[in-house]
Amino acid sequence: MISGDRTDxxxxxxxxxxxxxxxxxRGVGDLLVAAVVAWAARAGADKVVLRVYENNHHAVRLYQRSGFSRTSVAAAVPGSDRPExxxxxxxPGRRTLPDDQ
Known part of the structure; x- marks a missing residue:
């Protein structure tokens, strides 16, 4: 299961x-991430962002394999002392579709 949202x-x-x-x-995570990245590219987005707990090593490796890089440390989720x-x-560059598509 994966969820993505266009924030802007x-x-x-x-x-x-x-x-x-x-x-x-078995590569399922790689396929799911690739699906969101492909959807984002088709939608014309310039980037995909995510938040992950720093100690979730399996997820961090998955995202790095998928081309993601760490950009910052987010504030801890309320009620948690685990940094993200x-x-x-x-x-790739934004794609625009003709008006009739």
Whole structure:
């Protein structure tokens, strides 16, 4: 399961990603991230951003494999002392479709 949302004209945020335990380690996460990145590119976004707990090493490696880089440290989620990283992936130049498409 994956969720993404367009936060503005230039940005898509990958909000959540979850892979069933039995499917982990089989490339499912890579395919899900690739699907959000492809959707963002088709939508004309310039970048995809996400937040991930810094100690979620499996997720951090997945996102790095998918072309994401750490850009900053986000404020901790209210009620949690676990810091999050903000990661970002730039997308190819914005595409525009003709008005009739």
């Amino acid at each position: 004209l230039d940005t898509v945020e990958l909000i959540s990603l979850w892979v069933a335990p039995a499917a982990r380690g 990283w903000v990661m970002q992936r730039a997308l």
